[in-house]
Amino acid sequence: MTSLFLLQLLNGVQLGVxxxxxxxxxxxxxxxxxxxxxxxxxxxxxxxxxVVMFAGMTGSYGLGLLLTLPATLVIGLVLEALIFxxxxxxxxxxxxxxxxxxxxxxxxxxxxxxxxxxxxxxxxDALSGSVPLVGALRYPVFRLVVIGAGLAVAVGLWLVIxxxxxxxxxxxGASNRAMVGALGVDIGRLxxxxxxxxxxxxxxxxxxVAPILxxxxxxxxxxxxxxxxxxxxxxxxxxKGAFAGALLVGIVDTLGRSxxxxxxxxxxxxxxxxxxxxxxxxxxxxxxxAAILAARPQGLFGARP
Amino acid sequence: xxxxxxxxxxAAWLIxxxxxxxxLIAALTGDPYLVVVAxxxxxxxxxxxxxxxxxGYGGMVSFGHAAYLGIGAYAVAILSRAGITDLGAHLGxxxxxxxxxxxxxxxxxxxxxxxxxxxxxxxxxQMAYFFFVSLSAYGGDDGVTLTTRSTVLGQDWLADDRVLYxxxxxxxxxxxxxxxAITGSRFGRVLTGARENxxxxxxxxFTPFRFQLTAFVIxxxxxxxxxxxxxxxxxxxxxxxxxxxxxxxxxxxxVLGGIGNLLGAIAGATLALxxxxxxxxFTEHWRLIFGxxxxxxxxxxxxxxxxxxxxxxx
Numbered sequence: 001m002t003s004l005f006l007l008q009l010l011n012g013v014q015l016g017v018x019x020x021x022x023x024x025x026x027x028x029x030x031x032x033x034x035x036x037x038x039x040x041x042x043x044x045x046x047x048x049x050x051v052v053m054f055a056g057m058t059g060s061y062g063l064g065l066l067l068t069l070p071a072t073l074v075i076g077l078v079l080e081a082l083i084f085x086x087x088x089x090x091x092x093x094x095x096x097x098x099x100x101x102x103x104x105x106x107x108x109x110x111x112x113x114x115x116x117x118x119x120x121x122x123x124x125d126a127l128s129g130s131v132p133l134v135g136a137l138r139y140p141v142f143r144l145v146v147i148g149a150g151l152a153v154a155v156g157l158w159l160v161i162x163x164x165x166x167x168x169x170x171x172x173g174a175s176n177r178a179m180v181g182a183l184g185v186d187i188g189r190l191x192x193x194x195x196x197x198x199x200x201x202x203x204x205x206x207x208x209v210a211p212i213l214x215x216x217x218x219x220x221x222x223x224x225x226x227x228x229x230x231x232x233x234x235x236x237x238x239x240k241g242a243f244a245g246a247l248l249v250g251i252v253d254t255l256g257r258s259x260x261x262x263x264x265x266x267x268x269x270x271x272x273x274x275x276x277x278x279x280x281x282x283x284x285x286x287x288x289x290a291a292i293l294a295a296r297p298q299g300l301f302g303a304r305p
Numbered sequence: 306x307x308x309x310x311x312x313x314x315x316a317a318w319l320i321x322x323x324x325x326x327x328x329l330i331a332a333l334t335g336d337p338y339l340v341v342v343a344x345x346x347x348x349x350x351x352x353x354x355x356x357x358x359x360x361g362y363g364g365m366v367s368f369g370h371a372a373y374l375g376i377g378a379y380a381v382a383i384l385s386r387a388g389i390t391d392l393g394a395h396l397g398x399x400x401x402x403x404x405x406x407x408x409x410x411x412x413x414x415x416x417x418x419x420x421x422x423x424x425x426x427x428x429x430x431q432m433a434y435f436f437f438v439s440l441s442a443y444g445g446d447d448g449v450t451l452t453t454r455s456t457v458l459g460q461d462w463l464a465d466d467r468v469l470y471x472x473x474x475x476x477x478x479x480x481x482x483x484x485x486a487i488t489g490s491r492f493g494r495v496l497t498g499a500r501e502n503x504x505x506x507x508x509x510x511f512t513p514f515r516f517q518l519t520a521f522v523i524x525x526x527x528x529x530x531x532x533x534x535x536x537x538x539x540x541x542x543x544x545x546x547x548x549x550x551x552x553x554x555x556x557x558x559x560v561l562g563g564i565g566n567l568l569g570a571i572a573g574a575t576l577a578l579x580x581x582x583x584x585x586x587f588t589e590h591w592r593l594i595f596g597x598x599x600x601x602x603x604x605x606x607x608x609x610x611x612x613x614x615x616x617x618x619x
Contacts, residue, residue, distance in 0.1 A: 036420050038553075086604050092419060093366055097560060098603040100553045104596030112590055225431045225549065228424040236420060279439045286432035290413050293425070297416045 003137040008258045009251065010133075014143050016250025017150025021205035022223060023230040023242040024157060025198020031237015032174045033191055035084070036092050038099040041224025042106040043199045047072050047206025048215045049114055052121045061124040065207050072203025076196035084195060085188070103220075110217050118214035146208050153201065154243055161239060170194065174237050226253075229289050235302020244300055249285050256284040316568050317481070324474050328467050340466050341538065346578045347473040348534040351480055353558040353570035355527035360556070361565030362488055363520050364500030365415075368423045369430025371551035373403045373525045375544065377532020379437060382449045382542040392455035392463065392472075392533075399529040406433065407525025411518050427549060434547040448543020455537055463537060473534045477571070480527055484567045487523070496520050557599065 026040045050071050055064030083102065087095050122128065123142040130138040161167040169190055172180045181187045206219075213219065230249050234241025261277030268276065292300065324347070331339040352374055359365040377399035384395055410429040414422055438446050454463040463469045487493050498506045499513035506513050536542045545551075554577065562573025584591035 030420055034420065036423055083600060083604065090603075092423060093360075093556075093560065093564075094603050096366065096368065096423060096553075097557060098600050100557070101596040101599030101603070103553075104550075104592040105600070108590050108593040108596065112593070221549065222431075225428060229428050232421060232424055232428065275441065278441070279436060282435035282439055283432050286428055289425070289428060290410075293413055293416060297421075 003134055004258070005255075006134060007137060007139065008254050010139060010143070010147070012251035012254035013247065014147050014150075014250070015254055016247035017147055017154070018205050018209055018246075019223070019227055019230050019250055020243050020246035021150055021153060021201050021208075023227040023234070023246055024153075024239055025194075025201045026227055027231045027234065027237055027239065027242045028170070028174075028194050029198055030231060032170070032177065032194065033088055035088060036095045036099065037084070038096060038224070039079070039102040039106065040198070040202055040227070041220030042103055042110075043072060043075065043220075044202040044206040044223060045110065045215075045217065045220035046075065046106065047203030048210040048213075048219060049110060049119070049206075050203070051207035051210045052119050052215055053114075055121055061121065061211065065204075068203055068207045069200055072206075073196050073200040075203070076199025077192065079199070080192050080195045085192075088191075107217050107220075116217065118216040120214055121210050123211040142211060146212070149204075149208060153204070157239055166190070166193070226285070229285055231299075233289055233292050233299055235299030238299070238301040241299055241301030248288070252288055253282075253285050257281040260284070313566075313568065320568060320571060321474070321478055321481075324477075325471075328470060337466065340470050342578070342582060344466070344470045344473055344538045345535070346575050347470070347477050348531045348538060349555070349558065349578060350571040350574040351473075351477050351531035351534065352528045352555055353562070353574040354477070354480055354484055354567055355524040355531070356555050357559045357562075357564060357567055357570035358484055358487065358527070359517075359520050359524045360559055361567075361570075362493060362500065363496050363517055365517060365521065366423050366556070367426045367521075367524075368549070368552050368556065369410075369426035369428075369433075370524075370528055370555050371547045371549065372406065372430035372433040373528035374532040374535060374551065375433060375437060375542075375547035376402050376406055377529035378536035378542040378546050379443070379532075380529065381455060381533055381536040382443060382451060385451055385453070385455075386443070386449070390453060390456045391459075392457050395455050395533050396530060399533045400526045403529025403532075404522050404526040407522045408518070411521035411525070415514055415517050415521065427552065430547060430549060430552055434544050434549070437544040437547065444543065446544060448541060448545070451536065451540045451542065454540065455533070469534075469537060473538075476530060476534065480530070481567060481571070483527075487520075488567070492516065492519070 234245030264273035562569030
């Protein structure tokens with residue numbers, strides 16, 4: 001029981017850091033530019049497809065990952081220049097519609113280029129084994145690497161935001177965009193940088209999970225909506241909130257799915273418990289979101305309601 | 306204003322008259338598929354109408370309205386499984402379930418606004434989606450096939466596609482008249498006022514939250530009715546009714562026809578579905594074209610789609 005708990009906790013943390021990588025870029029875009037971007041999930045999906053393609057071309061997952069990062073960065077820059085830049089001053093409804101159109105286009109393009117059926121890729125040989133945790137329990141090295149990479153990005157982001165000039169501009173932009181612009185900071189360029197960087201983080205997340213999950217055209221959607229839940233819980237515009245929210249959602253979702261039926265078994269018969277648990281577990285994170293919103297409409301770390 | 310009302314009345318006669326004549330045209334051209342497509346259009350028109358009530362008049366961008374379509378459809382599936390096939394019971398259950406879901410999620414979502422509201426309505430719809438995906442008693446992801454359509458007074462009149470079509474048309478007309486009455490009433494004016502300036506509405510003594518929540522609940526219940534029609538038309542119910550793409554398509558329909566003018570939602574639903582059907586004739590990748598058109602129209606009309614098809618009088 002304890003070892004199962006530990007195992008699921010690690011899986012939860014792994015889902016959490018994954019969600020953080022996606023939510024971090026998204027929450028900055030939401031918070032600073034007051035911009036709704038539904039197309040963030042497809043960039044995560046494209047990242048996964050690109051790593052499969054590049055790894056196939058170079059024969060190495062590591063090289064594939066190195067090529068995927070600049071590729072998603074460029075995709076972010078191009079999309080920002082072509083589409084997003086024109087939408088910043090528009091009503092939310094227009095932003096929703098245009099980015100929804102983009103989701104349709106990119107998903108369809110991916111289907112045309114790589115087909116409908118799921119692709120898969122093996123983790124690099126050096127990381128494909130597993131390490132002993134407690135007693136007989138072992139855990140795949142690659143999943144630990146994903147957790148480590150996610151945490152490293154979180155630390156790196158924290159350093160950038162709190163210790164660098166661009167981080168300072170970013171924090172200032174989040175609290176008063178017009179004033180920062182009046183003081184001579186090129187807000188347009190700042191946002192291009194944030195947007196492209198967020199796209200790269202999403203692409204990085206997709207590339208990291210490609211060896212763990214199956215790579216298919218629907219993979220961006222469930223993650224996008226979970227990232228929304230993370231942002232709503234953490235508070236729009238707060239990277240700290242995105243980190244806390246992502247871990248909370250990742251752990252609650254994973255533990256709920258594995259322990260929900262076990263806990264229910266205490267109050268009902270096993271088969272009914274298994275069934276009820278299976279139905280209720282996926283709803284848990286949304287109930288969590290509703291509870292947090294009822295108490296704090298601005299989210300855990302959000303400034304504005 | 307009176308001229309505008311006059312024009313709207315003419316447009317309403319044209320739209321509903323056109324729909325009423327459609328089965329005759331289908332019979333003349335010998336294309337029974339037309340009635341099937343048109344029934345789907347009527348169902349989505351109801352849902353778009355319901356969404357326009359809160360989006361156009363209340364300013365609430367709900368990105369989770371497909372959930373109510375699914376709730377209405379599952380009301381049919383679950384009651385039929387239990388042996389209750391009466392249309393009245395199906396509609397009643399759909400309305401109650403849709404209103405209840407809207408009441409709970411609306412009360413939470415309406416504590417927020419703007420981007421939050423969009424994301425939260427989307428998240429709650431996804432919650433409903435996952436609930437039905439994991440509901441293995443009703444087929445889970447695969448859904449359930451309905452053996453019969455809803456019955457009226459114990460008779461299977463709706464088994465005839467044309468009867469189902471006219472029943473749907475009558476419901477759409479009823480819901481349209483209901484919406485006209487609501488938006489023209491004092492309630493509707495407070496709702497529009499709350500969209501324009503909630504603070505001022507509060508200052509003159511209204512609580513915007515109550516009006517918005519009531520409108521949200523009415524809209525949810527109306528969309529559930531559309532779900533009942535959709536389930537009957539397809540004789541099949543699955544969680545895909547609640548897919549967030551559906552919610553997006555509903556928003557597209559409302560905006561395409563012009564927000565805040567009820568007939569626009571009906572026209573938008575018709576236009577969007579016909580465009581889908583037409584594009585699908587050429588390629589299975591019709592979403593590529595549909596999505597590109599959507600982006601281009603939003604980018605290159607001055608105020609986006611909203612400006613291109615500006616609703617009159619609002």
